[in-house]
């Protein structure tokens with residue numbers, strides 16, 4: 001969510017030709033690298049993205065390191081890389097800290113949900129599939145719409161933010177930037193599927209983190225700034241001209257900032273829906289191997305904190321320190337609020353202190369942050385269109401090959417749609433701040449009922465369907481009602497103020513929980529979690545009879561009419577003591593196998609066997625407990641123990657500021673080790689196998705006469 005002003009032409013910092021060259025060149029480079037990587041995986045590591053299981057959930061074999069870097073990369077948006085600095089410039093150093101805490105607890109929550117999904121719905125591909133399996137068609141469609149809305153608004157706002165920045169620094173045609181950003185991503189995502197995004201995510205993370213550390217340190221060590229002490233001195237010397245209303249003594253150097261805390265809270269709700277309501281974050285957890293989900297997600301959660309905190313603090317305060325000096329690109333003209341809202345603080349600081357090469361590097365960072373978000377969105381929407389819509393409602397008998405083809409087409413359709421939607425928003429004069437405040441109200445209502453689907457056996461179908469709708473109405477009423485109550489009228493300006501948006505988001509998030517509990521008292525029922533396993537068996541028969549029942553089952557007649565030639569999921573067995581299941585850690589889908597099935601409805605729940613061995617299940621339960629402990633720890637520390645004691649009449653002393661920012665910078669390095677260095681170590685055997693294969697093939701080829 002950004003406070004973005006569109007159509008703000010800044011000082012041209014980079015020639016248009018260079019900007020076009022960079023955007024197209026980086027797109028082509030990434031396509032080439034990823035297509036080569038996909039080929040190597042296919043030939044030397046037996047990983048073929050032409051199967052739907054590989055395309056959508058990377059065969060459920062992704063390790064901790066790659067998971068951490070992929071989750072980190074999909075979650076590292078332009079918001080925290082560029083706008084944390086702009087918001088720190090506006091409200092002071094409380095913002096980057098709140099921003100960090102507004103990013104990490106959601107990812108830690110997904111660690112717990114992801115591992116629980118592995119336990120209860122081991123073959124799931126998307127979060128929506130879980131909703132359908134438990135509640136049928138109507139609930140599924142409600143959640144498809146909520147997911148698509150979340151994804152489309154999130155992705156379009158990122159593309160618009162990126163296009164605005166590119167336009168702002170280079171003057172490149174806005175529409176051209178909007179088209180070029182998703183173009184390269186389409187190709188590698190369509191060809192490589194989820195595993196390709198895991199790999200590009202790694203490259204994005206590597207380059208972006210190097211640049212983030214480079215910018216932070218180059219700015220700090222610049223002679224004009226003079227290190228942490230110099231930065232502190234400059235900010236205190238210019239305190240009178242940088243008075244921030246709502247902050248303690250108007251200081252940039254205090255945690256007691258009303259606007260920062262409101263901003264931080266809205267961010268928490270908006271970001272929670274961007275994670276839980278985005279099937280991409282579920283898919284990535286389905287793609288992980290059993291022991292990788294929790295450590296992978298928790299590493300990413302910790303690493304992401306380092307992005308807004310260190311970078312935002314250093315760049316935002318530096319902007320304040322030098323914006324009235326001759327080195328500032330717009331000097332002596334005033335640096336306007338519109339320019340700040342367009343995200344131009346960071347490129348201007350870079351131009352002033354690092355120069356043209358810095359701006360090229362900034363452009364590369366923009367590209368990395370943008371394309372990783374866009375590719376993740378593409379996989380998510382493509383999985384919804386191909387798996388949740390096409391396979392479920394249009395062609396249940398679709399072969400695996402056809403499903404992958406539809407996934408490819410869906411990526412292209414989504415790219416065209418999102419580009420057109422972004423351009424329409426721009427030319428329609430969209431107010432991105434307003435959209436940023438509306439989105440949590442629209443998408444938060446789905447969160448609790450979705451979590452209940454996996455965690456609470458007593459939530460009924462009616463509760464799942466009605467509570468998000470009622471929650472949205474409640475949130476909307478609170479948002480508009482508060483705007484009216486506080487400011488006397490409802491218009492764009494009053495609904496764009498922080499407090500109404502915050503109260504609206506709170507209403508949207510919490511009220512569905514209450515509605516769900518209340519509605520579930522009407523015709524109460526209790527869901528047996530083993531039903532998920534039985535339904536998954538039913539799902540491999542191309543039927544959709546589950547759509548009209550709270551506790552879906554397949555009738556004998558239904559079953560008798562179905563083809564017996566279908567995908568079957570091997571490890572589920574009606575023979576409880578099957579040896580085969582004892583060692584299986586990763587469910588395997590066997591393609592198009594002729595195998596007579598017993599009607600799933602005819603199998604007693606007591607005979608349904610979990611595909612994981614007892615030991616693996618025990619391990620998963622242990623991870624589940626660890627995930628909740630980690631989540632509670634992260635919430636307590638980053639919401640309460642750390643920031644709250646500082647919310648008082650206190651302006652940072654020089655020593656405290658230096659220590660604070662030093663820890664923030666150390667955190668960047670920790671992030672680098674967690675999501676860049678560790679994945680290399682973690683994936684060393686695959687890297688060696690791939691490299692050996694390429695080396696051997698090259699040698700054979702070269703030695704041919």
Ligand SMILES: NC(N)=O
Nearest residue numbers: 075076077079080
């Ligand atoms: N990562 C986000 N949503 O800023």
